[in-house]
Amino acid sequence: MDNNSEYNLYTEKITNKGKTKKRVKRFLLYIFMTVFLSTIAAVVFFEVNGYLKKISTDEKTKEKVSIIIPDESKSVDTTSTASPDSTSQSEVETVYVNENNEILQVAKQSYGSLVKVSAYINTSAVFQTLYEKVCMGAIIIGEDRKFYILCDFGTVDKADNIVIRTYNGIEKQATLLAGDQTTGIAILSMELSEEEYNRNQNSDFNKTRVFEIANSNGVMVDDTVVAVGNICNGEFTYNVGRITNNTNSEYGTDSMYEILNTSITCGMGYNGVLLNNKGQVIGVVTSKYESKYGKMLVSAYSINSIKNVINCLSNGKELKTIGIEGREVTSALSKAYNMPRGIYVNSVSFNSPAFKGNIQPGDIIKSVNSEAVYSFDRFQELILEADENEPLVISLAKRDNNGYKDMEVKLSFGN
Template identity: 25%
Template sequence: MDFNHQDMNRQEYNNLQEYQQVQPNFVLAEPKKKTQSGWKRFIAKTVVGALLIGMIGGATFTGVSYAGFHLLDLPFLTQNEETNDSDSIKANHASADNSDYKDGAVAAVKTSNLKAVDVSSVVDAVMPSIVAITNYSTTTYTGMFGQSQSYDSESAGSGIIVAQSDDNLYIATNNHVVSGAKTLSVQFVNGTSVNATVKGTYEAKDLAVVQVALSDIDADTLKAIRVASVGDSTKLSVGETAIAIGNALGYGQSVTTGVISALDREITVAGEGSDVAITNDNLIQTDAAINPGNSGGALINASGEVIGINSAKYSDTSVEGFGFAIPMEDAWPIIEQLITREKVDESESAYLGIQGQPISSSVAQAYNMPEGIYIYKVMSGSAADKAGLQEGDILTAFDGQKIYTMTALKELIAYYSADTKVDIVISRANKKGEYKEQTVTVTLGSTATANIN
């Protein structure tokens, strides 16, 4: 039997042998040999998957609006984050012949200079710009025997006050937060709630702008709120502080902290209320907790500037800290357009003249088709007919904006007047069933003269 004096001496070992003789249930283990220090092997599990709809291996990307909630009057929460002082790390990183490394003993990095980051002052400055949004809508479901039933429902989300005009306050949020809303309610930092309307949406990037009339906001609330400061998301670095603020779980505004985990991420999520998959790229990944109800809330930097709009999280029992935000470099131009453009009068409204349905992600994958709107009918004599659109074409973009559903197309056309020329992108299958993309210029028709079925 090998014996190692570093584990126990001979007398101790003999005593244990004697004890084993009178205690037969006591098992004497062989003394463990010391081994030289070395690198431990770590096995990293990598999960590679193209998640479009539903759940793969129990995991899914989800938008983080929260349904079925009741607002509670809870205090704001803050959470501190520790950060490394690079100078103290550098000072303690000894060379190979440093005395601290003698006999193979690795010196521990001193942490006396590491400081906890207090984000309370940053949060105090930003919180007046964040709102809670309640979406009151009607949900319809089909029972097992094919019968349909509708019921009123509520969902919770967040928003960011981004602009103010002489008449209105404008709040940026996610499209899936306001999708299908019959009415909207906005709650400000002081607990006051007012009605709101959707100013505009952009489904392809999951963005929307909500509008509140200043005349509906009392004087005390106007003093309590402020327009957010927008930061430059192009200057972000992996590892820098990230703070998420939003209406998590519908309890009211709360705060989580973390870091920028990665940049330029691409994810695909199901569109609200359908299996239409919408892909968002160039996203900010953060480990600051993004929970249901945080959708549309702010991801801010240590200077209190909004650098992203919280949009989705990766949900799985084995995953932690996988949240995503739309960077302001992508969101801000769209937000500005949604704020400034106005819907045209019904007497001047435009008409394209197609009937179609969205290409679901499963269909797109199974038949190697592009995502967009499958045109199954072109109205005779319509703008689409005159431009040469055909049944079987797949419309993928309208005037530079990606289109996935007929609802999104109709909402977009509402901002165009008749006789406006726009470029649309379609994909058309050849005899081999291969889709080729082409751009077609369409002169929009008038709803006043169109025969709309």
């Protein structure tokens, strides 16, 4: 073998040895990077997982925003300021229009708890044309510098911008938390700056404050009441009258709302709240049923029957339903017709959770998640409080030839 051949062979051996070392280094680097990145991924996973669990726990343990309705036994007296039996018609009219009368002073003092709500909708993307819709709102919940405002959903729905103006001149942007098409109620939130809050606290002119809530179960026919808001074709207006009926009810999906009818006359497009003679909220004014109960006469949802809706919307949640309409089986009906207590199902909405769970007209819902339901108020409350990611356990009484047979179904709010 010549020198050249030996040299080439030697060079080849050196080259192969160098390549082997590089391969080993690359392999070791690959192992190191794999372990390193896996360690980072594991750390990130546990950190993120812990953070998400914390958020979930915080959400579950977070105190819910809600209106507080006092026990009926502790409710403030809501009897009339004048007796209709001993008062002439002219004297009654004098009571309503006398500016020095206590009930009218109550109305004026409520202005601090009322706000003007202006909703702006951009009607043209090219010319930036804004259309303004206006309603009155009532401050029903307060947390430090944050206020929750009940108003008309039709006014603020789909608004691009919402501005709140208090009676003492504070203007703030507001956020729509949630709304309900059935009742026409929406809840907004606004927060005062520290400077605005301090200025408001020191104000002597209709300080912005939260309405007191009364127990509407104590409202009686002939009680003197005041409707405040946009009642007489204007902002911050009111009118006085009496309760004419406190026994009417309107039924909807998974709900029953008590209606307070009054003798209060009003203008077009009225909205606001109904107060007792102490200035406490006993109802939410609605024009939805005016064709049934009388045009230009104020009717209101009783605050007790609408509280579940208000609490749900105040926490930014849409109303969940299982899709039934029905009636309460009272103790009297239960005894008279030998029926179990609960919610009698009149109808079931197509493709609703109840429909998919084979709940049928004639069934009686006895409990929700093991809690007995004797009223629509409690039934709706349990539905709204249920975890939408968990099955809803409904205990039913289904009628057969031998009477009623108990059974259990599990419903899902998902698709």
